[in-house]
Amino acid sequence: MSFSVMLEQLSSGMLKSMGIFFWTVALSLPLGLFVSFGRMSKNPVIKNIVKFYISVMRGTPLMLQLMVVYYGPYYLFGMNIKSFRFPAIIIGFAINYAAYFAEIFRSGIESMPVGQYEAAQMLGYSKSQTFIKIIFPQVIKRILPSITNEVITLVKDTSLAFSLAYMEMFTIAKQIVARESVFTPFIVAGIFYYVFNYIVAAFMEFIEKKMSYYR
Amino acid sequence: MKILEMNHIRKSFGSLDVIKDISLSVSEGEILSIIGPSGSGKSTILRCATMLETIDSGEIIYLGEKAAFTSDGGNVVYAKGEKAKKINSNFGLVFQNFNLFPHYSVLKNIMDAPIHVQKRDKAEVLETSRALLKKMGLSDKENYYPCQLSGGQQQRVSIARALCMKPKILFFDEPTSALDPELTLEILKVIRDLAKEHMTMVIVTHEMTFAKEVSNRIIFMEKGVIVEETTPDKLFNSDNERTREFLGKYYNS
Numbered sequence: 001m002s003f004s005v006m007l008e009q010l011s012s013g014m015l016k017s018m019g020i021f022f023w024t025v026a027l028s029l030p031l032g033l034f035v036s037f038g039r040m041s042k043n044p045v046i047k048n049i050v051k052f053y054i055s056v057m058r059g060t061p062l063m064l065q066l067m068v069v070y071y072g073p074y075y076l077f078g079m080n081i082k083s084f085r086f087p088a089i090i091i092g093f094a095i096n097y098a099a100y101f102a103e104i105f106r107s108g109i110e111s112m113p114v115g116q117y118e119a120a121q122m123l124g125y126s127k128s129q130t131f132i133k134i135i136f137p138q139v140i141k142r143i144l145p146s147i148t149n150e151v152i153t154l155v156k157d158t159s160l161a162f163s164l165a166y167m168e169m170f171t172i173a174k175q176i177v178a179r180e181s182v183f184t185p186f187i188v189a190g191i192f193y194y195v196f197n198y199i200v201a202a203f204m205e206f207i208e209k210k211m212s213y214y215r
Numbered sequence: 216m217k218i219l220e221m222n223h224i225r226k227s228f229g230s231l232d233v234i235k236d237i238s239l240s241v242s243e244g245e246i247l248s249i250i251g252p253s254g255s256g257k258s259t260i261l262r263c264a265t266m267l268e269t270i271d272s273g274e275i276i277y278l279g280e281k282a283a284f285t286s287d288g289g290n291v292v293y294a295k296g297e298k299a300k301k302i303n304s305n306f307g308l309v310f311q312n313f314n315l316f317p318h319y320s321v322l323k324n325i326m327d328a329p330i331h332v333q334k335r336d337k338a339e340v341l342e343t344s345r346a347l348l349k350k351m352g353l354s355d356k357e358n359y360y361p362c363q364l365s366g367g368q369q370q371r372v373s374i375a376r377a378l379c380m381k382p383k384i385l386f387f388d389e390p391t392s393a394l395d396p397e398l399t400l401e402i403l404k405v406i407r408d409l410a411k412e413h414m415t416m417v418i419v420t421h422e423m424t425f426a427k428e429v430s431n432r433i434i435f436m437e438k439g440v441i442v443e444e445t446t447p448d449k450l451f452n453s454d455n456e457r458t459r460e461f462l463g464k465y466y467n468s
Contacts, residue, residue, distance in 0.1 A: 118267055119314035119373075123328035123380060124303060133327070137318050214317045215362040 001180055009176065010185060013169030014192050017158040020089060020168060024154060027094040029147075032101025039106050050102075057099030063163045066092040070164050089161050093154070100150055108143035109135065141211045148204040155197050216243045216278075218305070218384045218415050219264065224273035226256075226263055233259045234270075235439040241384060244413040248426035248447075251436035252461065257419045260436070261388050264417070265308045269293070277305045278383065304333070307377030311389040313369045315361040315376070321348070322357040325376045333380065340379070347375040351405060367398030374405055384415040391422060403429075423462065427451055435461065 038050035057065070070088035073079040081088070112135055120130040159170035169192060173185040219241040226234040233256045241247050249257045262268040264275065266282070270291055274284040282302045283293045294302055315324050322344060329340045348354050351371040361369050370390060377385055387406065391399040403425050409416065410429050420426050426433055427447040435443045435450060435458050443450060443458050453459055 113314075115310060115312055115314035116316065119310065119316070121267065122265065122308045123376070124300065124332040125328065129331065133331075134316055141318070214360045 001176065003184070006176055006185060007188065009172050010169055010188055010192065013167060013172035014196070016166070017155075017161075017168040017170070018196070020093060020158045020161055021155055023090045024093040024097055025151060027090065028097035028101055031094060031098035033105050035098050035102035036105035036109065039102055040109065054099045054102060057096050062092070062096050062157060063160050065096055066160060066163055068092075069095075085164055085166055089164055089166055093157070097150065097154060101147070104143050104146045104150065105139065107146070108139035111142060112138060141208075141214075144204065144208050144211070148201065148208075151200060151204065152197050155200060156193060217241070217276075218243055218245075218278060219417075220274075220276040221260070221264060222274045222276075224260065224263060224275070225271045226259060226268060227271060233439050234263065236273075237436075237439070237441055238273075239434065239441070239444070241415060241417055243383075243415055245432065246410055246414075246416045246418070246430045247432050247434065248418045248420055248430040249434045249436060250420065250423065250426055250461075251434075251442075254438075255436045256439040257434075257436045258388055261308070261386050261417065261419050265306060265386055266293075266303065267308075277302050304380070305383045306386060307380055307382035307384075308386045308388065309370070309374050309377055309390050311392050313361070313366070313373045313393075315369055315373055317361050319360075320357070321353065321359050321361070321364070321372050324361070324372060325379045328376075329379050344375070344379055347378055348372075350408070351375050365398060366394045367401040370394065370398075370402050371405055374402075378409075384417065385409070387416065387418040387420070389419055389421065391420070437461070 035050060035054070038046050039054065041047045041050070066089060069092040070081060070085065073084065074081045116134055116138070117130060120134045125134065158168055161168045162171040162174070165171070170189055173189040176185040177183065217240050219239075221240070222238045224234050224237045225232070237256075237260060239247070239260075249260065251257050259268060263270050270283060272285045272289070272291060275282040280298070280302055281294065282299070283291055286292050293299065316327075319327065322341075325344045325347065326337075326340050329335045329343070330337055345354070345357070348357055351374065353368060353371055353375070356364065356368065356372075361372070364372065370393075374390075390406070391402050394402065399422070403422065406416070406418065406425075407429055418426065418430070427450075430447055433445065433447050433450045434441055435455075437457065443453060443455050445453075450458065451462060453462075
């Protein structure tokens with residue numbers, strides 16, 4: 001196998017890895033915010049259900065969770081899961097990352113000084129106005145470094161999709177290595193991950209800079 | 216006309232009674248100062264008046280409308296919905312720590328609520344805001360962010376922000392306690408100017424000389440009760456032993 005063919009195969013795999021990445025980010029961030037509201041709920045039932053959900057998501061391997069999401073419907077309901085592979089991966093990643101993001105959102109929201117809420121109340125802002133206009137923008141700035149951390153971990157975690165035999169980049173790299181007895185696909189895979197993460201980190205830094213106009 | 220009436224207010228935090236049956240009222244154009252040692256409940260009474268704390272019993276009335284009252288069953292009932300909004304628009308509060316919104320520019324801090332809460336005309340609000348900033352000596356700072364300003368400047372912005380809502384009464388909760396003596400003078404000058412315009416104000420302060428000079432009436436509070444309530448001249452020549460002792464500490468230091 002020539003180097004260019006290998007590169008082509010790995011590149012097509014990289015597109016799939018990036019697909020997992022973007023879908024997961026797009027779904028888990030809003031879901032995580034929603035979960036954090038549940039985690040901070042005054043209703044003890046909601047709060048404890050969400051706490052349990054977060055502890056399971058953080059306390060068991062993502063690979064296991066992916067398998068449960070994918071094979072679960074078959075074993076439980078005898079559902080045909082052939083075309084369910086990609087949705088299962090995205091659901092598995094999204095609910096796992098949402099749990100981590102929820103705790104990051106919570107830390108940010110709870111770190112806001114009470115004076116900001118009081119000032120907003122004095123000016124007559126409604127609860128939703130207060131959150132959307134005053135609290136949330138400041139929370140984003142506070143939690144951005146933690147979000148960056150998680151997002152970078154996610155880039156590397158996409159390789160876990162191999163457990164559902166999904167042809168993302170690292171799965172392809174391993175197959176080529178096994179078939180051709182060469183080591184170069186691993187090196188190329190490493191470079192792919194690194195370059196992608198470099199871009200992700202640069203983008204996050206750009207957003208951080210954009211928000212550095214205030215303290 | 217009475218702007219604010221507070222009758223038989225009680226408030227406790229756990230087993231600690233912070234406010235013990237306090238009644239006070241403020242008439243239009245009047246300037247009332249509340250002084251007293253730390254922990255006397257003077258900030259708490261202000262926070263009760265501005266609905267930042269809920270009272271345990273008593274009633275709060277703004278311009279004849281009940282913001283809170285104790286029902287026959289002994290529960291405190293607060294006004295809700297549109298009525299609460301209307302009542303709350305009567306007052307503004309200036310905090311000890313300013314509490315400006317750090318992600319908004321000076322101008323946006325002042326203009327945002329009048330536009331998006333009170334739904335006032337943008338051009339009118341801009342005009343009002345600029346006039347207030349001019350009065351505060353901050354005309355050149357409208358595009359600055361709070362972190363670029365001194366404490367005194369931040370406090371003046373927060374006063375402008377409160378005034379832009381056109382409140383009928385303005386509360387000050389130790390407005391100079393976070394400032395050094397020089398910056399304190401800046402703020403006192405602003406409050407003095409407002410006094411000349413007969414702005415109705417309630418000021419919780421440790422600045423005794425200022426309180427004496429600017430107020431129509433002073434309340435001396437201690438341990439959750441009003442020890443004395445009188446004119447500045449009478450208070451500073453009080454026969455009350457506790458008042459003399461407290462004020463003496465300021466004058467002898």
